[in-house]
Amino acid sequence: MKYVPTHKRVVRGKRIHETVEERHSKLELEKRTPELSIERVEAEFLVPTIEIFVETEQVRRLKDRVKLWIKVGYPPHIVGPTGCGKTTLAMQVARELGRPTVWINGDEQMTTTDLIGGYSEMEAESVRDRFVHNVMLAKDRTKFTWVDNPLTLACKYGYTLVYNEFSRAKPEANNVLLSVLEENILELPTMFGDERYIKVHPDFTAIFTSNSIEYAGVHKPQDALLDRMVDIYMDYYDFDTEVKIVQAHTGMPLQEAKKVVKAVRILREKLPEPHKPGTRAEIMICQGLNAMDGYSKEDLEQIYMDILATKIGEPKELLKKGGLIREILSETYGDA
Ligand SMILES: Nc1ncnc2c1ncn2[C@@H]1O[C@H](COP(=O)(O)OP(=O)(O)O)[C@@H](O)[C@H]1O
Ligand SMILES: [Mg+2]
Structure with a gap:
């Protein structure tokens, strides 16, 4: 059946649908601006705040070493026994870099998705169009929304990523870090087209911490990854x-x-x-x-x-x- 207009339609009020152009310009914008404020990001990823930081000569020297390697462009990997002060040191250096900090805590269950993000929101959308009074257009759509996890956020916007207990995650979960550290490119394997590759922001920094290898539940990270970091061994403070x-x-x-x-x-x-x-x-x-x-x-x-x-x-x-x-x-x- 062909719809033949018999008279000129007058539409009153505001249009309820976006044009394709409007939708696109919004997408562009969504791509460029972080959708979460940094306070929300930090709260969402449970970034621990360091309220007390004691700095003696020994602490300062260690801190300067961590900062030196960041400046040179190699992510520092702070290694030492439990409770010697690795996490506190990493968080303090991150804070002093002056960029927002995002945080990941490695564990046995961790997957690449925890690092990069995924389609974690599903939104059902119904469109009921009665623009023409006797024609009803009904459409149901399911929309998947991509949600960035800490690594993606840090790469996109140049945040500092503190990856705590890095060697507790299974090595395969960390494979995605290889191209980030080697080629400055983050690949999102479940994305398509242009969105699959993200160029790492120049302000991006990663700081890793690990327990020494003799602890239970610690995996030996792949050599290729360790090769791109600088291990900083620390012991209990004096x-x-x-x-x-x-x-x-x-x-x-x-x-x-x-x-x-x-x-x-x-x-x-x-x-x-x-x-x-x-x-x-x-x-x-x-x-x-x-x-x-x-x-x-x-x-x-x-x-x-x-x-x-x-x-x-x-x-x-x-x-x-x-x-x-x-x-x-x-x-x-x-x-x-
Ligand atoms: N430089 C520091 N200033 C203040 N507190 C510290 C400092 N280093 C370590 N601590 C405290 O010592 C404890 C162990 O430190 P933490 O960073 O958690 O060790 P690790 O990550 O090596 O297990 C924490 O309670 C932390 O607050
Ligand atoms: Mg710790």
Whole structure:
């Protein structure tokens, strides 16, 4: 059937449909401007904020090394034992670069989609067109919306990406990083046409952190990727730095803070690598002690046990360690 207009139609009010041109210009705009404000991006990707950053000579030197390699153009990969201060250092450097920071935490389940994004929103759209009073046009459409994840956001807009616990993700999930670091191109495998390749923004920076290889759940990243980074090995900070960190977080008086750091450091010496307690254990012990209204020798032992047992793991070994903790406490606090 052919529709033959019999009289000139007058359309009142505003048109409810966009023209194709309007739709396109909007798409262009959507492509160019980040749709989320940086506050939302940071909240969405649970970017941890570093409120307390202690900077001693040792910390500053390490920080400058990380920044040096960024300046040269190689992403730094901070490697060290749990609780030595890798994440804090990475976040602080990221902040000092002055660009928005996005964040990924690697784990066993992580996939490329978690890094780049995907079609994660589905929108059903119905169009009911009654432009012509006796003709009804009905159309149902399903629209998939692409949502950027941190790597894509960082590459597109020149953000700083902190990829924490990078070696906990399976190596294949990280393959997408190869072309980013080598050719400055991000490939979105599930996209088509022009949108498949994104040229990496000149302000893009990536900082990686990893636990040393002897930790459970750590994968060895592919050599090709490691080859494009600069590994910066760090260890626990020196005694004075740790005391300052503990004090900054807990307000513990100097002499008390020193005792806690000393005790934990002795224990660290005595335990094998994956069980060594880090700076966080010292902070937590001080918080426990602070919350008590004075403490006896038993209280002290209990606080240390509570914190160190969780940090050290393996209940089987606990009794042995119970004896060890008692020994160390009498060494640091005296027998009184
Ligand atoms: N330079 C620093 N200034 C203040 N706090 C620090 C600093 N370095 C580490 N910390 C604190 O020590 C603990 C362990 O640091 P974190 O960065 O989480 O270690 P890692 O990532 O190596 O496990 C955290 O509670 C953190 O706040
Ligand atoms: Mg960490």
